[in-house]
Amino acid sequence: MSVLIFVDQSEGHIKKSSFEVLSYGAKLAEQIGATAEAVALGTINDEQLSALGKYGVKKVHHINNEILNHVDAQVYAKAIADTATNTGATVIVISHNQTGKAIAGRVSARLKAGLVAGAIALPETSNGFTVKKTVFSGKAYANITITSPIKIISLNPNSFHVIEGEGIAEVIAVTAAIDTPKVKVTAVNKISGEVPLTEADIVVSGGRGLKGPENWGIILDLAKVLGAATACSRPVGDAHWRPHHEHVGQTGIQIAPNLYIAVGISGAIQHLAGVNRSKVIVVINKDPEAPFFKAADYGIVGDAFDILPQMTAEIKKLKGIA
């Protein structure tokens, strides 16, 4: 019996979300008395793969085929499902990141294996197999029982801490027939040099209170000293003050960083839906009645144009940056 964990990579680098699912899968394997194994697709060097042992996996099944360097949902789902079948996996763990959203449903339908998409905790396995997930855009949780023999969990990014120990995994080179993808990728446009929003530990976010795109310097400065990604509310994205991909909320990206700093954002329920899983929320708003304060852990009632430069300066002092 094994738990099979999907290792997501980009250009040969294993993603941070994979370390989370590996840690989660290894803990789950321990809990149900199974071995933790991983499956990796595409070109990745062996050192990186054997090093995954430190997250608790014993074996890494590696299909080293360059067709797999692009995520094709159809081809990936088959490769993962076949590996699960060949290794006798009873649980499959995938990150609920962009890649996971492309493939988890396909693997589920292919194996007729029940899927809990967006899990936030280890399953309850004393009586059945029940997994907690967020529903209603973070406003509630549901405990979902999987009734099929094979179970699939896709784990929300930033909801399980990475556990690093010692260990080296055995890397098993798997030869498998890989279909030619029907999807022909013609371009990949990376937003270079920035921390991807969904992977960021800290996010500094600005709203309409900043008055205009020319004022974003104070947000970028604060983000820079914190090594944070930047985000924005929907009207800011709609007005093109900031790029669309920074829009968080119900209709934008959902994030769960350790620290979310909301500046000049009122805290509408649709905005909160995208950020309410953040561990610590800080609100800077000049209106003491702003609804965001109800969802915040820390706050300052004040003018962002005053407060932010001071915050940046104080953090620099603390970090010893000149």
Add this chain to the structure above:
Amino acid sequence: MKILVCVSKAPDTTSKIAFKDGNTKFEDNGVQWIINPYDEWYSLVRAIELKEKEPATIIHLVTVGTADAEPIIRKALALGGDEAIRVNTDNSDSYYTAAQIAEVAKQGAYDLVFTGKETIDYNGSSVGAMVAELMDIPYISLATKFDVAGTVATVSREIEGGEEVAEVPLPLVVSCQKGVAEQRIPNMRGIMAARTKPLKVVEPATVETLTSVSSYELPPAKAGVKLVAADNVAELVRLLHEEAKAF
């Protein structure tokens, strides 16, 4: 070209979330139902835009749901679409729902199946992928642009830290999100026309469910905000560093 647009009903985004029957069911008393925003704003509107460019395009809507989903599907028909199909059953499990949609999609020989990127109540983001797998056709997740010329679609989709542009032969399943379409509101003429558009009710195929909801819970209430005076920014930074250990 024939497009099938999947439409789900969802509680209005400002609804109070509460549960009943020992926390096993959503308390829908007093809840306003809307078309799931991703289905309405992106997949349905994109289908309508494609039909405006290519008037021979046929748009069918499908919803998996009991009779109380009809007002929602009528509202969707008011925006556009030629006819609607309701699969008369509860949509309790995403695999079950996907299998019903795949059944309708296979019978209708559609070139395109559009879904929203997720429903705002279950947040699974998985039905589209399941439909594609059950039909053994390509799936484009989280599409931000979609166009079609002849039998080939050109799409952009969100990937971590960027986007990917690709060409895909029809038929395919696409999950739509922001960027795919312009926003629009139904006009009076559309609302009148929707009354006479056909709404077919079909009985569900026999499909097993793979999951079930055991219970719901609400997150623990926040302890309350700790406010720091505006002239004491250093104290906020200290709290974040020492107490919250947030950086």
